[in-house]
Amino acid sequence: MAANTHTLDLPAVGRPGAIGMPTHHKLIFLGFLALALVAPYVLYPVFLMKVLCFALFACAFNLLLGFGGLLSFGHAAYFGSASYVSAHAAKVWGLTPELSILTGTLAAAVLGLAIGSLAIRRQGIYFAMVTLAFAQMVFFFSVQAPFTGGEDGIQSVPRGHLFGLISMAPDRNLYFFVLAVVFAGLLIIYRIIHSPFGQVLKAIRDNEPRSVSLGYRVDRYKLAVFVLSAALAGLAGATKAIVFQLASLTDVYWTMSGEVVLMTLLGGMGTVFGPIVGAAIIVAMQNYLATFGAWVTVIQGVIFVISVLLFREGIIGVLSKWLKKPL
Template structure:
């Protein structure tokens, strides 16, 4: 719990030391990476299509706020629920395959969502949904400025991380680890493996949707970038760089990647080359990821 306390202190101080929108972007992508890590790091399932849930929730949340005039919490719930439904539908089919076949099925579903987002009339096509209004939270709490929005994002981030921490350290989480390590043995012990896989898939998709729906209010925008396959690749990079199978690793990975994207933007297309170089170096020198190496040093689970 000491780490959570330090994170909370850092989160409270961050908007006064850094640009609030930048910190909110880090928090949204950190939650997204943690959601993905729940599936890959603890469930052992590699998805190449998590942008489908992140982006679809972003679109629905933005549309609900702009067109229907819903308050932020209801808009975010609508987006998160959409991601959960998609996760249930896609996960029910995807878990019937394993390994690279599972990954390719998730990628195919994500591409379906991308082309739907491109063609559907309510998404705005290549323009996306712009100018998403920050209506009053709960109908009476104004969040029209960046600092007020930041506190909402911080609460959502911590709620998501605490939920993931609880799931990982629950009996359900222990069964997930057993399935990840030795699925045939878990089956022989009587566990209904596919049910556990589907449950963690839906949980991961739902939390990814929560991150995407929140991000729509941070930037007041939902665009094709949110559902593009490169977004799925970025979250994989964040998770591996920070430390797959650790609770706090994806947060560190997301912070590093988002910081590079923002502060190295002047390099243009070279940013991706710099990211790739850093990723290769990290894989060569820190095979367990940033937090994974620290975990190895302190000999305590992080």
């Protein structure tokens, strides 16, 4: 009876077809890739790279919140710390862009492991507050640490040569590299979500006491998804530092954590493609409404309120319900 109970509660684990990608998901990924390959010839590549970096950041956060059920108010810590480490590695250590990004990602993963191992001991709002507290500690460290440059940040970060061969100075060269990094990150997140590990995460999110009663070591799963989310957020932050040739306090400030929550909720929490749409909308508003100055924040707030009222599951969440297909 116990063995059958696992199958009933976690329907996708260990069954044929649990791993295969649905046709409509394949078409969406192919459409996204085709659109992304054409986009730099129509739009400004640096703007597109910013969208890609924040799309990956939002998807990494959604992995933790939407599928792990853990609300973190401190994800800027991993995004920003990876940005600083990547920029320092490229400028001071002279590493190539791919090694700089990898170094930043590893730093974010280590930080995520340290913070996550303490934060997962609490639940709900207490977990969220613990993550926020640690993120503020990272922010104040970034203000005081000598290698971060304080309020000036790390500027004039060299883009370098990919594998020591291909110059990343031209925007389009760097764009296609960033696209490859982000697309690989999105595929990794998709694979995590649709793996047996991902199905257990959903079970923990929906009914943690039931998962414990089935014998799952819930804390280990929580810590694993926390570290994975931190590492992928770090990948986004490290890539952004190379793109803008800058790592600043903005990347580790609490408002960055708020932005990624907004992107995730706007696009659709717990959906695969929702955070991408949410990130694209928020970054586009920041870019094209910049002439309004401080009013951009107010406009964002109004749009967010309207979206919450009209699209309670997020834009993609509502679309998924209309189409009756998971997106």
